[in-house]
Amino acid sequence: MNARNPKSKLLLGPGPSNADPRVLRALSEPTLGHLDPDFVAIMDETTELLRYVFGTSNEITIPISGTGSAGMETAIVNSLEPGDKAIICIAGVFGERMADVTQRVGATVIRVHAPWGKPVSPDDVRKAVKENPDAKVVGIVHAETSTGVLQPLEEIAQIAHNNGMRMVVDAVTSLGGMEVPVDRLGLDFAFSGTQKCLSCPPGLAPITVGEKALEFIKNRKAKCQSWYFDLSMISRYWGGERFYHHTAPVNMMYAFNEALRIIKEEGWEVRAARHRLNQKALIAGLEAMEMKLVVEPEYRLPSLTTVYFPEGVEDAKARKKLLDEFGIEIGSGLGVFKGKVWRIGLMGTNSTKGSVLTLIAALEDILVSMGAKVPAGAGLQAASAVYRA
Ligand SMILES: *Cc1c(COP(=O)(O)O)cnc(C)c1O
Numbered sequence: 001m002n003a004r005n006p007k008s009k010l011l012l013g014p015g016p017s018n019a020d021p022r023v024l025r026a027l028s029e030p031t032l033g034h035l036d037p038d039f040v041a042i043m044d045e046t047t048e049l050l051r052y053v054f055g056t057s058n059e060i061t062i063p064i065s066g067t068g069s070a071g072m073e074t075a076i077v078n079s080l081e082p083g084d085k086a087i088i089c090i091a092g093v094f095g096e097r098m099a100d101v102t103q104r105v106g107a108t109v110i111r112v113h114a115p116w117g118k119p120v121s122p123d124d125v126r127k128a129v130k131e132n133p134d135a136k137v138v139g140i141v142h143a144e145t146s147t148g149v150l151q152p153l154e155e156i157a158q159i160a161h162n163n164g165m166r167m168v169v170d171a172v173t174s175l176g177g178m179e180v181p182v183d184r185l186g187l188d189f190a191f192s193g194t195q196k197c198l199s200c201p202p203g204l205a206p207i208t209v210g211e212k213a214l215e216f217i218k219n220r221k222a223k224c225q226s227w228y229f230d231l232s233m234i235s236r237y238w239g240g241e242r243f244y245h246h247t248a249p250v251n252m253m254y255a256f257n258e259a260l261r262i263i264k265e266e267g268w269e270v271r272a273a274r275h276r277l278n279q280k281a282l283i284a285g286l287e288a289m290e291m292k293l294v295v296e297p298e299y300r301l302p303s304l305t306t307v308y309f310p311e312g313v314e315d316a317k318a319r320k321k322l323l324d325e326f327g328i329e330i331g332s333g334l335g336v337f338k339g340k341v342w343r344i345g346l347m348g349t350n351s352t353k354g355s356v357l358t359l360i361a362a363l364e365d366i367l368v369s370m371g372a373k374v375p376a377g378a379g380l381q382a383a384s385a386v387y388r389a
Pocket of ligand 1: 015067068069070072094141144170171172173202
């Protein structure tokens with residue numbers, strides 16, 4: 001009977017991140033009927049707040065029931081009919097996942113690869129578009145959590161739109177931590193997950209759908225390949241009709257609503273600046289401890305930092321010590337970075353001076369204890385200096 005009642009830990013990995021205490025309290029509010037007028041009012045407020053966070057006036061801006069991957073499936077399955085062609089940009093695990101999902105819905109996938117730790121090059125996308133003018137979709141990951149790269153979207157969105165293609169964007173690790181330029185770039189589909197920079201438990205996948213994409217959904221010849229993620233049906237529940245499709249995860253919606261309120265109160269620009277500042281301090285600390293960053297400065301993802309850990313340090317053992325002795329979780333490397341790199345998330349509520357200085361101090365302690373040469377106190381001094389500048 002002691003299996004539950006977990007201790008609170010500081011989740012500084014690639015997600016989930018810690019949920020805000022206000023969000024956790026909202027989860028325990030009384031469950032209502034999913035068509036109850038009081039719940040409908042919460043739904044309406046939630047979509048309004050979500051439009052603010054996505055920077056959009058798109059009518060269909062709603063949470064999908066499921067984690068971030070459900071958002072990905074929803075975007076892909078609603079943007080393509082079987083037999084359509086899609087250009088999918090791959091710069092890490094989540095681009096790969098998008099290609100896999102796209103193939104499974106019966107589409108033909110054209111892959112555009114970038115080396116791990118680098119963004120996808122617009123020239124490569126331009127070439128793929130030229131060679132495949134019949135493609136219907138360009139899919140891309142905005143914040144590649146497996147590498148720590150923030151993908152610039154301006155040029156690629158322009159290429160897609162100039163050729164009449166729909167832009168599908170994975171904003172799982174960017175939404176709530178930085179701008180997701182939905183209306184600014186006219187992104188056709190953008191989706192996210194609640195447990196990264198939105199500081200909510202995992203379980204919902206916010207999505208927004210542009211006007212042209214909505215036209216496509218209304219006029220498609222074949223039925224959507226998925227019943228559960230068919231936006232033409234889900235939108236009838238979220239729209240005025242309140243038509244029953246599936247039971248909304250009512251209490252998760254309270255939590256999500258509270259998470260969005262917190263973002264609105266802070267203001268997304270202020271929140272984005274906070275993510276940038278704390279990452280800057282984290283990087284200063286890591287570099288002062290003589291660790292090398294994976295990603296070049298202009299492409300660094302403010303919510304997730306990838307860093308090569310000192311040679312000779314045992315990856316899993318170091319992370320276990322951090323968890324056991326300090327209650328701090330960080331992430332291991334994936335793919336080509338496995339066993340070389342750590343992934344440090346500073347997401348939403350966790351992106352604070354306290355998190356940064358705590359982690360840097362803890363890292364120094366465990367690295368020294370494992371025999372690594374780390375200049376004493378240098379990490380803390382450098383990180384702390386960023387806040388005084
Ligand atoms: C975490 C993540 C996902 C998957 O989200 P789940 O909630 O694990 O399903 C998709 N894309 C990116 C970029 C992610 O970081």
